[in-house]
Amino acid sequence: MESLWSKTTDMPAYPPLRGELRADVAVIGGGMAGILIAYFLAKAGLHPVVLEAERIGSGQTKNTTAKITSQHGLLYARLVEQFGEELAQQYAHANQKALEHYRTLIAELDIDCAFTQCPAYLYSTLEEEPLVREAQVARRLGIEANFTRRTELPFSVRAAVRFDGQARFHPLHFLRVIASHLEIYEHTPVQSVEEHRLLTPHGVVMAETIVFACHYPFLNMPGYYFMRMHQERSYVLALENTAKMEGMYLGIDENGLSFRPDENVLLLGGGSHRTGENAAGGRYARLRRLAQRYWPESREIAAWSAQDCMTLDGVPYIGPFSSSTPHWYVATGFQKWGMTSSMVAAQILTSQIMGRNHPDAEVFSPQRFKPSASAKMLIEETAHATAGLSRTFFNPPRAELDALSPGHGGIVEYDGKKAGVYKDEHGEIFVVSVQCPHLGCQLEWNSDEKSWDCPCHGSRFDYKGNLLDNPAQEDLPHA
Incomplete structure (x- = not known):
């Protein structure tokens, strides 16, 4: 499925790398970050x-809802x-x-990317107190945030927080212009x-320096x-x-919705789940039902999904990759706020690579570990990985091949062993291994995307086994 941004942008092509090359900085990943x-490294005088x-x-840049905002859910009180x-x-x-760096850069380069200043809201149909507290803390930290009950939503809310001075834009129109100033090699994994x-x-x-900006670092150690x-x-509908x-909205309740205007189009988002946990599907179907309920005359012009890296404590990892590799840097774990975090990463890493301190770098340090913030989540992540590995070796196949309906996939017994099978609308079958090549977890079928997804670390593959999302680096073998 193609995003609204992809449908409305013709991106230029860059050549693949052939031969040997020297540079001051190698940046792995050509997304927004x-x-x-x-x-910014080039502006500082380096050769990246x-x-x-x-x-x-x-990757994720084309699938973002493209909110440029310091409003990142119920975050600041936590x-x-x-x-x-x-x-x-x-x-x-x-x-x-x-936000200011985006505004300045767009003005300096005269980028036509539909950059629009607007408010961003958090809302709840059930609770008031968490939003009252979030508004108070955000204001104390210097953000213009105010509690309110007034919104433009097509349903009543119990409470909301309005963050003023936020923005939205067309990410690929912006990226196309910024990239034109750089030396880039595509189809170069x-x-x-x-x-x-x-x-x-x-x-x-x-x-001399290497930056891992490839969404999810593919090196384990x-x-x-x-x-x-x-x-x-x-998942998103346009x-x-x-x-x-006028404003952008994010619901804090379970199954809360996201709303984001774009000229004459509205992006309706929701259905968030851990990658590898959507065998039943129905995420797009729910959004379509809600669209018909709220706007019976609406028309869907695009539908797509996005994937986000979630850290243990809810803060991105931006800074030195590890204590043993001082010339490596990383930018990852942007949660659902990749556009703003990409600019944060650019500012912090440019300063650090140039040998300067950055006043806001400490909170993003990849070397941090706060037991109060991270220990519980670390235990949960370990449990998910253990469960994924256990399914690989101990869980039997779940269905017979003949039981699969056209247009559906599942884990079946095929030629005497467990395999992932997708049966298309014409009855043709596609058979792949269900063992993720990253660390061996058992993949799960995502019926909304017709993909095989890893519940441990989020690698994804299409029904033919082609790699869609890292940290895996290779396609699935045919079973």
């Missing part, structure tokens, strides 16, 4: 190169409780500054990294990011003929 990091496995912007006032202040300041050497299928890059994050999927909205 990688492109912005490379752009961007290495992208597919096409620039073809940050103060877990990290203290000073570090919470760093988080708030970094994201507020990211990085297969291995050793010290300063990066190996790709048809070339080698030697770089050092860093151990696979133990410190999981991935979640969420609708015409709805009521007009």
Whole structure:
């Protein structure tokens, strides 16, 4: 399924890398984070190169709802409780500054990307107290946030918080212009990294500094990011003929919805779940039912899903990759706020690579570990991984091949062993291994996306076994 941004943008093509290349900085990943990091490093006088496995912007950047906001759910009261006032202040300041950096850069380069200032709301149909507290703490940290009960939503709410001075834009229109200033190699997946050497299928890059901006780091060690994050999927419809909205909205209740206007289109989002836990499907169907309830005359013009890296404590990992690799850096774990976090990462990493301190870097440090914020989640992540591995070796197949209906997939017994099978609408079958090549967890069928998803670390593959999302680096073998 193609996003609204992809449908309305013709991205330029860049060549693959062939041969050997030297650079000051090699940036792995050509999404919003990688492109912005490379752009600001180039402005600082360095020679960066961007290495992208597919096409620039073809990962999570094209699937974002493209909110540029310091409003990141019920966050600030929790940050103060877990990290203290000073570090919470760093988080708030970094994201507020990211808004200003976008505004300045768009003006300087005269980028036509539908950049629009607007308010961003949190809302609840059930609770009031958490939103009252969030507004109070956000204001104390310097954000213009106010409690209210007035919204533009097509249903009544119990309470809301309005964050003023936020923004939205067309991410691929913006990315296309920023990328035009850079040296980029597409269809150039990085297969291995050793010290300063990066190996790709048809070339080698030697770089003084390496930045992992590839959504989810594909190296397990050092860093151990696979133990410190999981991935979640969420779903979006683009609708015409709805009521007009000025603001952007995010519900804090279970199964809460996201609303985001774009000129004459409204993006309706929801259905979030941990990757690998959507065998029953129905996420798009629910959004379509709600669209018909609220706006019976609406028309769907696009539908897509996004995948987000979720950290143990709810704060991205931005900074040195590990204590043993001082010339490696990482930007990952952006939760559902990739556009703002990409700019935060660009500012922090540019400062650090240039040998300067950044005033807001400490809260994002990948080397942090706060027991009060992280221990419970670490236990849960370990339990998920253990369960995924156990399913691989001990769970029997769940169905017979003949029982699969056309257009459906499942784990079946095929030629005497467990396999993943998808049967298309014409009855043709596609058979793949259900063991994730990353760390061996058993994949699960996602009937909304017709994909095989890993519940442990979030790798995804289409029904033919082609890799869609990392940390895995290779396709599924046919069973």
